[in-house]
Amino acid sequence: MHALALPDARHYDEMLLASGAVRPHYQGFAGWLQAQSPEALARKRREADLLFRRVGITFAVYGDEAGAERLIPFDLVPRVIPAADWQRLEAGLRQRVMALNRFLADIYHEQAIVRAGVVPAEQVLTNSQYQPAMRGLTLPHGIYAHITGVDVVRASDGEFYVLEDNLRVPSGVSYMLENRKMMMRLFPELFARYAVAPVAHYPNLLLTTLRHATTVENPTVVVLTPGQYNSAYFEHAFLAQQMGVELVEGQDLFVKNDYVYLRTTAGPVRVDAIYRRIDDAFLDPLAFRADSMLGVPGLLSVYRKGHVALANAIGTGVADDKSIYPYVPEMIRFYLDEAPILANVPTWQCRKPVELDHVLQHLPELVVKEVHGAGGYGMLIGPAASQAELADFRARLRANPGNYIAQPTLSLSSCPTFVESGIAPRHIDLRPFVLTGKEICMVAGGLTRVALKAGSLVVNSSQGGGTKDTWVLEENGSSTPGDKSFLPV
Amino acid sequence: MLSRTAAQLYWMSRYLERAENLARMLDVSYSLSLLPQSRGAAAEIGAPLVITGSWQAFHQKHAGLTADRLVDFMVLDLDNPSSIVSCLRCARENAHAVRGKITAEMWENINATWLEAQALPRSDLADAGACFDWVKERSHLFRGATYGTLQRNDAYWFIRLGTFIERADNTARILDVKAHLIGPGVAESAPDYYAWSALLRSLSAFEAYHEAYRDTLSARRVAELLILRRDIPRSLRACCDEILQILPQIESGEGAADRGRPVKRMAASLAASLQYGAIDEILVEGLHRYLSHFLGEVSRLADSIHHAYLEAA
Structure with a gap:
């Protein structure tokens, strides 16, 4: 019924082999898909659209007219990950996040990794994300990044590579949860047929993690949002509700006698842990940006006294900075004495003259990123850039090389996706969420983002990307009657 | 909350x-x-x-x-x-x-x-x-x-409170527009029948009027129905009764430490004036004057709600 457009042989397709044959873990789904009439699927797509709009799962776009809300396009074809792939991914992510937390504790205390010469001192200490206010401060259980979102891509060799770590305020987990809810609502029969690992308990794990961020017994936890005009406000509200904790804005909190309190209809209530979805710079106008209206005056002083916990900690940005990223495999060896399970994307650091030369010579083949950038803003994709854009970036690189890194243009893997002409391969990435509490835990899955334009590699929702449900198949042990992970249609 | x-x-x-x-x-x-x-x-x-x-x-x-x-x-x-x-x-x-x-x-x-x-x-x-x-x-x-x-928690009670403060205000305003049609020396005319029946219908109280009075439409009875009857859900009395019931549900401390004390006092006084009111006294005072006074009281009650619960420091 549906002609699946053949993927380009130069990249890895999650569902199809270059010959057009379906990979084993997708066979059940592909068979089901073939059996659906185009009209029925079109109806389901409209239904999904309507439901998302009704539920109000929208995001605000910066630079758009005030308060404009858009729907993130949702694609009905799930991204399926076989159990063995996931096991390897999960082990690699645990290892990576553990090393990153160790790195943060180290650079704000002994700085052993700097003294050992593994990471250059100037890369850490003069980094704009390094917070001197965190020096020597001991955090409960030594945890800095309680919530980490790691962006992973699959390259043409079929291997997973870590594209970047997000240790500040990673977002997107609400879409992971809502996408699953949508798929279960639209296609319950698929879940009866496939053993898809559940993700719905994420808010529960998150709450457990946040409660472990403080040593207070029975702590009061809140989610701190910049407010309803923030692009991720839906997620802030969603997580607060799912965890059953208050969603607060800066104006709802105040500092008195070295503690943080909530303003409530029944008077002040003490707060012990804050899941803050506000960047460091806006947290406390007395300590950071004085013009911030979003934060809480005096919060840093309470934090430094250990009277309130923040998740994530202040100053975690130094570990996910793109100039620190090339050192993460070394961190894993240094702190854990293990070989990295997940590979980094090869990266040229433009601050090094030799590497800058290479980048300038090969600019049309490379992707250039700002070291502090995020969200797909301010980056150059060489193969897609015009001569003028290339010239502009050459000038920028020469003027301020330390501000940039460059990477080869990865051929991200693709996954069949509904487009106007039918179903065609589109490039995808994956952001699993890793929680660090008493132990490191994660739900099997993550947010799969998809670039909806043919050939495009930019998956960010702010740049017109969409999302897919992500299915991690449960272990296919033996063919017992209870096992349904690979049942033929 | x-x-x-x-x-x-x-x-x-x-x-x-x-x-x-x-x-x-x-x-x-x-x-x-x-x-x-x-x-x-x-x-x-x-x-x-x-x-x-x-x-x-x-x-x-x-x-x-x-x-x-x-x-x-x-x-x-x-x-x-x-x-x-x-x-x-x-x-x-x-x-x-x-x-x-x-x-x-x-x-x-x-x-x-x-x-x-x-x-x-x-x-x-x-x-x-x-x-x-x-x-x-x-x-x-x-x-x-x-x-x-x-869930029947403070969220529910603040939503209900908003409903009845607004409704008390709005019913009084709707009635006030017709206040000139009623009073000592104002004769009731045929077109007034349409005015009063339309008013009752707009407040979904037309059937209730006939159920309550089993009589023809009169301006005096319409005013009584919409101001003093406790069983008419959009009447001033019903709104104030609801507010009085809602306030103690909101967590705001006990006894002298109760932040909501001034609000509750004001609401009780307003509800009592309706409970023990009589339509003839109201008409003697003048309906427009009475309703203006009532609107002022509702507005003061709303201010005190803001002060006690909604703008807490």
Whole structure:
């Protein structure tokens, strides 16, 4: 019924082999898909659209007219990950996040990794994300990044590579949860047929993690949002509700006698842990940006006294900075004495003259990123850039090389996706969420983002990307009657 | 509960109630303006502008008062802060800010209302009646979703509080427009029958009137019904009784430490004045004067709610 457009042989397709044959873990789904009439699927797509709009799962776009809300396009074809792939991914992510937390504790205390010469001192200490206010401060259980979102891509060799770590305020987990809810609502029969690992308990794990961020017994936890005009406000509200904790804005909190309190209809209530979805710079106008209206005056002083916990900690940005990223495999060896399970994307650091030369010579083949950038803003994709854009970036690189890194243009893997002409391969990435509490835990899955334009590699929702449900198949042990992970249609 | 959250829930429900009462008010004005025997159709269709205090704003924008211009201005005009769509937008914005505190059914309902409101047909007078019915229906649906799904905690009570503060105010204003038709020395005329029956219908109290009095329409009894009867859900008495019931449900401390004490005192006094009121005394005082005084009391009560719960330091 549906002609699946053949993927380009130069990249890895999650569902199809270059010959057009379906990979084993997708066979059940592909068979089901073939059996659906185009009209029925079109109806389901409209239904999904309507439901998302009704539920109000929208995001605000910066630079758009005030308060404009858009729907993130949702694609009905799930991204399926076989159990063995996931096991390897999960082990690699645990290892990576553990090393990153160790790195943060180290650079704000002994700085052993700097003294050992593994990471250059100037890369850490003069980094704009390094917070001197965190020096020597001991955090409960030594945890800095309680919530980490790691962006992973699959390259043409079929291997997973870590594209970047997000240790500040990673977002997107609400879409992971809502996408699953949508798929279960639209296609319950698929879940009866496939053993898809559940993700719905994420808010529960998150709450457990946040409660472990403080040593207070029975702590009061809140989610701190910049407010309803923030692009991720839906997620802030969603997580607060799912965890059953208050969603607060800066104006709802105040500092008195070295503690943080909530303003409530029944008077002040003490707060012990804050899941803050506000960047460091806006947290406390007395300590950071004085013009911030979003934060809480005096919060840093309470934090430094250990009277309130923040998740994530202040100053975690130094570990996910793109100039620190090339050192993460070394961190894993240094702190854990293990070989990295997940590979980094090869990266040229433009601050090094030799590497800058290479980048300038090969600019049309490379992707250039700002070291502090995020969200797909301010980056150059060489193969897609015009001569003028290339010239502009050459000038920028020469003027301020330390501000940039460059990477080869990865051929991200693709996954069949509904487009106007039918179903065609589109490039995808994956952001699993890793929680660090008493132990490191994660739900099997993550947010799969998809670039909806043919050939495009930019998956960010702010740049017109969409999302897919992500299915991690449960272990296919033996063919017992209870096992349904690979049942033929 | 967070003071800001309480304020947003309270205003969400006030705006929704206001939108509903605007639809009721416009419905009555609009249908009266269509009557051939109506004395001064202009006065009838102008009433909603007077009630909402938007007479001037209307005339700055429009050359003359006609039914379709009124409907356009009071229903669809987003530049008019008193219009139904403006109220629905405010209700939805407040709901958006507290969506974690209301149920998915409530949020989806109010969000869908706002989305549908933006698609209401412009200046299609043939559909005006259907449009008013739609507004009432959306309000009923939201109230039903609230009643049927929301946990009975402070969120619920602040939503209910907003509903009845707004309704007490709106019923008094709707009644006030007709205050000149009643009083000592004012003879009741045939066209008044239509005015009073339309008023009763707009407040969904026409059947209740006949059930309660089993008699012909009289202005005195209509006033009594809408001010003093406790069994009429939109009457002033019923609204004040509800407020009095709601306030003790809100957690605000005990005894002398109760932040809500001034509010409760004021609400009790207002409810008592209605409970022990008599329509003849009210008519002797003058209905318009009585209602103006009542509106002032409701406004002071609302201020004290803000002070005690919604702007806490």
